[in-house]
Amino acid sequence: MRNIKKNVLDFEILLSRIKTILNTESDKAVAIAINMKPNAFYNRKKKNSVPLSEFVYLANTHNVSTDWLINGEGPIYKGTTQESNHQSATSEKKDIIVSDHQAPEEKIIKDENGINIPQWNNPDPDMYHYIPMAEATLNAGGGTFVLSEKTTGRYYAFRKNFLSFIASSPKNLILMKVTGDSMEPKIEDGDTVMIDIGKRQLKNGAIYALGYDDVVVIKEVEKLPGGKVLVISKNQKIHPPYEADIQNIRIIGQVIWGDRTFVK
Numbered sequence: 134m135r136n137i138k139k140n141v142l143d144f145e146i147l148l149s150r151i152k153t154i155l156n157t158e159s160d161k162a163v164a165i166a167i168n169m170k171p172n173a174f175y176n177r178k179k180k181n182s183v184p185l186s187e188f189v190y191l192a193n194t195h196n197v198s199t200d201w202l203i204n205g206e207g208p209i210y211k212g213t214t215q216e217s218n219h220q221s222a223t224s225e226k227k228d229i230i231v232s233d234h235q236a237p238e239e240k241i242i243k244d245e246n247g248i249n250i251p252q253w254n255n256p257d258p259d260m261y262h263y264i265p266m267a268e269a270t271l272n273a274g275g276g277t278f279v280l281s282e283k284t285t286g287r288y289y290a291f292r293k294n295f296l297s298f299i300a301s302s303p304k305n306l307i308l309m310k311v312t313g314d315s316m317e318p319k320i321e322d323g324d325t326v327m328i329d330i331g332k333r334q335l336k337n338g339a340i341y342a343l344g345y346d347d348v349v350v351i352k353e354v355e356k357l358p359g360g361k362v363l364v365i366s367k368n369q370k371i372h373p374p375y376e377a378d379i380q381n382i383r384i385i386g387q388v389i390w391g392d393r394t395f396v397k
Contacts, residue, residue, distance in 0.1 A: 147203070166191055196211050261293060265308065266325075299329075300331075311324045316366060326351065333385075339353070364382075
C-alpha cells in the first residue's frame with residue numbers, strides 16, 4: 134500500500150468502490166464479503182469507522198489497485214499502466230457473452246472514432262462459472278406457456294466469487310428472459326433474470342419464478358395464513374395482487390439477479 138492520503142478516508146466513498154468491485158448495490162453483500170455481520174457493518178458505517186484492512190484484503194483478492202481503492206487514483210486493476218490505457222490497436226470484434234465487472238487482465242484499445250474500449254487480455258476461465266440461458270421465458274404479466282425447458286446452448290460467464298455471495302450453488306442456476314410489464318419498474322420487459330432453484334423456501338418480499346401447470350410467471354410473494362400466498366406484481370395499477378393456494382403453485386426458484394437492458 135502506498136501514497137495513502139491522510140485523514141480523507143470516507144466510508145461512503147470506499148464502500149462505493151468496494152461495491153464496484155463486487156458488482157453489487159447491497160451493503161449486506163459487502164458485509165458478507167468481508168465476513169462481518171450486517172448490523173456490525175451498519176454501526177461502523179454510521180460512525181464512519183472504515184474496516185480498512187478488510188477492504189484492502191478484499192481488493193487484493195480481486196487484483197484491485199490499493200491506490201485506486203484508497204485514493205481513487207490510477208487504474209482500477211493491478212498490472213495496468215497509464216501507457217497501456219492509451220495504446221492504439223486493431224482487433225477483430227468478437228461477441229463475448231459475459232456479466233459482472235471487467236476481468237483484471239484487461240487492456241484498453243482505441244477504436245476508429247477515438248473511443249477507449251476495455252478489452253480482455255487472456256482472461257482466466259477458471260475464475261468463472263458459466264450459467265445457461267433457458268429457451269423458456271418468464272412472463273411478468275398474465276403468464277406464458279413453457280415451450281421447452283431446454284437451454285439455448287448459450288452460456289453467460291459470472292465471476293465465481295460474485296456467485297458465491299448470492300447463490301446456493303452454481304449448479305442450481307439458470308437464466309431466463311422476461312416478457313410483460315407487471316414487474317415494472319423493478320424488472321422490465323426484455324430483461325434477463327437469474328433463478329436459483331436451490332432457493333425455494335418462500336420469504337416475504339422476495340421474487341420467485343412460479344409455475345401453474347404449463348404456465349410460468351415471475352412475481353413477488355407474501356405468505357398468508359391457511360396455506361395461501363399473496364401473489365404480487367410491482368405494476369399494481371394494471372396487475373393487482375391476488376391470493377393462491379400454495380399447494381396449487383410450483384416454486385421454481387428465487388430470482389437472485391437481473392440485468393437491465395436500455396436498448397429494446
